[in-house]
Amino acid sequence: MAGKNGYAFAxxxxxxxxxxxxxxxxxxxxxxxxGGMPGIVPTDVFAQIxxxxxxxxxxxxxxxxxxxxxxxxxxxxxxxxxLAERMRRxxxxxxxxxxxxxxxxxxxxxxxxxxxxxxxxxxxxxVIITPSPAYLGFLVPAVKLDARLITVPTDxxxxxxxxxxxxxxxxxxxxxRTPDILYLVPDSDNPKxxxxxxxxRQQLFDICENHDVLLVEDSAYAEIQFKPNPKPxxxxxxxxxxxxYLGTTSKEAAVLRVGYSVLPDKVREQVLKDKGYLDLxxxxxxxxxxxxxxxxxxxxxxxxxVPLYRLRYEAMAKAIDESFPAGTRTDPTGGFFIWWQSxxxxxxxxxxxxxxxxxxxxxxxxxxxxxxxxYSLSDDGKTLVRxxxxxxxxxxxxxxxxxxxxxxxxTKLGRLLxxxxx
Ligand SMILES: Cc1ncc(COP(=O)(O)O)c(C=O)c1O
Numbered sequence: 001m002a003g004k005n006g007y008a009f010a011x012x013x014x015x016x017x018x019x020x021x022x023x024x025x026x027x028x029x030x031x032x033x034x035g036g037m038p039g040i041v042p043t044d045v046f047a048q049i050x051x052x053x054x055x056x057x058x059x060x061x062x063x064x065x066x067x068x069x070x071x072x073x074x075x076x077x078x079x080x081x082x083l084a085e086r087m088r089r090x091x092x093x094x095x096x097x098x099x100x101x102x103x104x105x106x107x108x109x110x111x112x113x114x115x116x117x118x119x120x121x122x123x124x125x126x127v128i129i130t131p132s133p134a135y136l137g138f139l140v141p142a143v144k145l146d147a148r149l150i151t152v153p154t155d156x157x158x159x160x161x162x163x164x165x166x167x168x169x170x171x172x173x174x175x176x177r178t179p180d181i182l183y184l185v186p187d188s189d190n191p192k193x194x195x196x197x198x199x200x201r202q203q204l205f206d207i208c209e210n211h212d213v214l215l216v217e218d219s220a221y222a223e224i225q226f227k228p229n230p231k232p233x234x235x236x237x238x239x240x241x242x243x244x245y246l247g248t249t250s251k252e253a254a255v256l257r258v259g260y261s262v263l264p265d266k267v268r269e270q271v272l273k274d275k276g277y278l279d280l281x282x283x284x285x286x287x288x289x290x291x292x293x294x295x296x297x298x299x300x301x302x303x304x305x306v307p308l309y310r311l312r313y314e315a316m317a318k319a320i321d322e323s324f325p326a327g328t329r330t331d332p333t334g335g336f337f338i339w340w341q342s343x344x345x346x347x348x349x350x351x352x353x354x355x356x357x358x359x360x361x362x363x364x365x366x367x368x369x370x371x372x373x374x375y376s377l378s379d380d381g382k383t384l385v386r387x388x389x390x391x392x393x394x395x396x397x398x399x400x401x402x403x404x405x406x407x408x409x410x411t412k413l414g415r416l417l418x419x420x421x422x
């Protein structure tokens with residue numbers, strides 16, 4: 001908006017703050033339980049890939065020139081074919097063996113896919129349904145675009161389908177609109193770490209089919225699983241018309257800023273139009289590195305890495321159970337996070353600043369995982385009330401530090417919380 005006296009910022013800059021997770025990156029602490037940083041990355045494998053590529057480029061300058069250049073907005077066909085093969089083989093995504101790769105595209109992290117999806121679907125006042133709590137990297141851009149967010153309650157198995165049905169009915173009655181999007185992280189979600197059982201997946205898919213809602217399935221943690229997992233909701237979408245399926249190389253490979261997605265054709269077209277203006281394309285060199293990794297190394301790396309994440313989870317769960325004051329925690333079967341809620345009221349954000357950080361500890365307070373503007377379903381499911389953060393919660397990430405430090409740090413946090421809460 002133009003100011004009277006020179007330049008002025010757009011209106012959103014007044015009410016949107018820096019991501020609370022990003023803001024925490026500035027703290028260097030011994031016991032880091034904050035952002036979802038992978039702590040188990042096969043750096044030896046990446047070193048080998050880079051050395052191999054360096055030789056290839058010396059031998060083949062034409063290939064080097066191609067890889068050091070612009071490429072198609074949605075990704076290079078050779079990389080999309082590699083990803084499509086993995087989606088079919090490991091994830092049960094019903095992609096045609098020959099042509100399926102054409103439904104895939106890549107983005108600069110799955111964060112960009114989330115943003116571009118919102119950007120292409122949402123006009124001010126459009127309705128989105130999310131779990132409560134939900135990944136703040138989805139919530140905040142939705143608020144920025146002036147969506148009406150309706151959050152629905154979750155239990156230890158994620159969202160409850162009946163509540164989603166209620167939320168759609170309330171949206172129609174109160175706003176005269178069908179929601180555009182239902183956002184879900186079905187496998188070991190962020191922030192609670194819960195997993196949707198098969199029955200709920202089917203029910204949620206059916207609800208979206210019945211009401212013509214786009215189901216966004218964010219599968220960021222789908223391959224970091226300690227037990228066999230139900231199939232993705234996308235596996236039910238045989239015609240590729242209902243589910244926008246998002247994956248990321250960040251958690252299962254390395255943070256090279258590549259997300260991949262299988263989107264319904266007409267959604268994909270618009271999202272790529274948007275991406276074309278956001279970044280033109282994703283780095284071709286990075287696609288080459290990841291192509292090598294996904295073709296030759298990932299299976300073995302997951303076999304080695306996932307059990308190590310499990311040890312970290314076990315160390316954290318045990319230390320919470322032994323040292324925390326009265327409260328409840330989730331019991332994830334994969335992913336990076338445990339969610340803890342104290343029985344007594346307290347402000348986990350204030351506690352972090354005043355007590356945890358001075359004691360070399362960092363976690364993410366639960367507040368930012370509730371939208372700062374939005375609605376929640378009332379207890380009877382018939383009306384909406386203003387969404388309110390539950391401040392006595394915290395997200396504890398077990399992915400980054402080793403089990404010994406987890407035990408030490410969580411035990412210390414438990415002692416400090418007990419002093420605070422009695
Ligand atoms: C649920 C979820 N979705 C998306 C992302 C974004 O990941 P990236 O942009 O690294 O692919 C994250 C990162 O923490 C996440 O937890």
